[in-house]
Amino acid sequence: MGGLARAASLAACAACPHGAAMPRLPRNRPNPGLPDRQAILDFIATQKTSVGKREIAKAFGLHAQDKIALKALLKEMMEAGELEHGAGRTFHKGGGLPKVTVIRVVDVADGFAVAVPDRWEHAAPPPRLRVIEGRRRAAFALGARLLARIEEVGSGYQAFPMKALAKSEEFVLGILRKDAAGHGGGWRLVPVDKKARGDLAINDPGEGQPGDLVLAEPSGRPPRQYGRVVEVLGDPFQPKAFSLIAIHAKGIPHRFDESVLEEADRIARQPLGEREDLRALPFLTIDPPDARDHDDAVWAAPDEDNPGHFRAIVAIADVSFYVRPGSALDRAARSRGNSVYFPDRVVPMLPEVLSAHACSLVEGEDRAVMACHLHIDPDGKLVNWRFTRAVINCRANIAYEEAQATIDSGEGEFLAVLQPLWACWGALKAARDKREPLALELPEKRVLLDEAGRIAGIAVREHLAAHQLIEDYMIAANVAAARALEKKKGACIYRCHEAPSREKLVALRDYLETLGQNVALGQVVRPAVFNRILARARDGENYEEVSQQVLRTQTQAYYTPDNVGHFGLSLGSYAHFTSPIRRYADLVVHRSLAAAYRLGEGGLHKEEEKGLAKTADHISMTERRAMEAERDTIDRYVAAYLSTMVGEVLKTRITGVAKFGFFATVDGLGGDGLVPVSTLGEERFVFDEDARVLEGVSTATRYAVGQRLELRLVEANPITGALRFELPEGGTPPGQRRDRTRPKGFQPRAGKSRIPPGVRRGRR
Secondary structure (H helix, E strand, O other): OOHHHHHHHHHHHHHOOOOOOOOOOOOOOOOOOOOOHHHHHHHHHHOOOOEEHHHHHHHOOOOHHHHHHHHHHHHHHHHOOOEEEOHHHEEEEOOOOOOEEEEEEEEEEOOEEEEEEOOOOOOOOOOOEEEOOOOOOOOOOOOOEEEEEEEEEOOEEEEEEEEEEOOOOOOEEEEEEEOOOOHHHHEEEEEOOOOOOOOEEEEEOOOOOOOOEEEEEEEEEOOEEEEEEEEEEEOOOOHHHHHHHHHHHOOOOOOOOHHHHHHHHHHHOOOOOOOEEOOOOOOEEEEOOOOOOOOEEEEEEEOOOOOOOEEEEEEEEOHHHHOOOOOHHHHHHHHHOEOEEOOOOEEOOOOHHHHHHHOOOOOOOEEEEEEEEEEEOOOOOEEEEEEEEEEEEOOEEEEHHHHHHHHHHOOOOOHHHHHHHHHHHHHHHHHHHHHOOOOOOOOOEEEEEOOOOOEEEEEEOOOOHHHHHHHHHHHHHHHHHHHHHHHOOOOOOEEEEOOOOHHHHHHHHHHHHHOOOOOOOOOOOOHHHHHHHHHHHOOOOOHHHHHHHHHHHOOOOEEEOOOOOEOOOOEOOOEOOOOOOOEHHHHHHHHHHHHHOOOOOOOOOHHHHHOHHHHHHHHHHHHHHHHHHHHHHHHHHHHHHHHHHOOOEEEEEEEEEEOOEEEEEEOOOEEEEEEEHHHOOOOOEEEEOOOOEEEEOOOOOEEEOOOEEEEEEEEEEOOOOEEEEEOOOOOOOOOOOOOOOOOOOOOOEOOEOOOOOOOOOOOO
């Protein structure tokens, strides 16, 4: 069939009122031959329903002998990405959507519901579809799943709903209970989410038993809503359940599909290919003693050609060599965004065969790395850098404590390797001190578990010079990665941290004035301003209180393709490069470097580059999700540990104050518990917003952040992680005194303290 004839046939098909009629050829007409690729794509585009090989063959009047050739052509088009399989062996345009597919509502814009495909298997972000809902606009709620007919309009898509489907991820996590009587045998689910409005009636408990932690799928609408148990997770009071609760409550993907595991097993065995050979260099990894993967190894030596200068290499696991854009592994990694670390388990971003084996820089094994070669001058300035794909063989995996002990004692197996690392770090540290990054000390706590998995205590990780050494090498490599991509004009996901807002700075200034400190903020605030505030408070009784307020003043770091600098580190360009095993942001940066330096396969492609903004938003969200899950799990472990101490009086420190009460944490242990203002006695308390203080009207009793006091533990709930305290029975609240300098009848007003001039405000 000639081009004009084929176009006429397609036009006739498109003009059909139902959009599904096939062009028919006369019975005695000779075989027109195999259509070309564009003709097939044009034909599929004109159809309002999905088509397969049979419909294509019928449309172009192909005989039996040509169907074999058609099958081969369709296969070639799929391998080239021009076509993709849809449901029931149908075809649709590569990178596009089937004519009928399942979508999920994610937003409402301009009165229309906006949806994305429920399943999307491409590296590029999924397309957004406008849902055409007839007379009712935005009738579908967020999260609704719909079977819809899809039409491509210009550069976008429209979706015409055909059927509403059950939400695939709408599950409720809770404790299964059984009452003596009630609907469905008296089964009900008590949600673990403190925000849940009430219990869920259960009409199908499955294999669940009373007291089990379960996942239930609800159906119907309140008040006639019931659920069925879809998964039994076990005893909620067992320590191993605490992280499971957080995983399910936060919606963290924690199981890999079989296709992902099979792909990981296959690629883990692939040869490393042509690489720069760095196996003769004595690389070391320096990590916590309980590290479960090793992303980074370091080496440094004096530069023989430039006295006082150093050569250093930060070797990072070459994850981009294994995890290719658009693969099943890549989709799973992007969905997770990062690994999540709990006291009893890790939810890895990558399957274990990669995260703990093929990609992990274990000692004595050849491993593929992306090597960042650094030239550092005596002042710690990065004079030059380059990136290569290399192979290394780590001399050893050692702990921070071992590295520090070796340097301190001047003896040990790895002293000769560590000494030049420390010498080079001296230059990096000098550069760090000069730029004065934010020096906020935040002790890192870790949960200690016994052999049964129960919490044995909380320990604060000791901060050694070895920790700072590795941190400074990683910062140097991250800076080099960002600057290299800028120089190469390559795409980059930056790690950005914006300066505090003016409102937060004013609030901090007002707070410090209550402590007798006057702070000149100026027009441009630098981290050094906060360092001076912390230094002045370091030896005083308000240091922890001031540290918390400085922390609250800071903004939250995030990922973005638009560089706005990193305020906390006092750096103009900064990207995450050093942890691609556990962070997707680093994997994207590796791909961009591979493309910019032409280092072979696995580089960032154009479609992925177009979607970097959405990828950055997504991984910023997954990072916050992981932080919340980790924090909530620690709270549950702490509550379980404290549940045996209910009724005891404990030493605590106030961590937050609000008009409804204050929060306190147990010294040396953690957890946050509420002391409601209603339990503070008959006196009326008002909230001083500037000073972040609850203050008694008649006695001037004050409760402020950082204040230490003894409180009685009233409740410790391991399921929710909630604690509740009260003042000791018969005890006098600390600091209670009558302020006789106040005028008779004086009352402070909520929101602003009304302490008369001449009365010093502070902790009493």
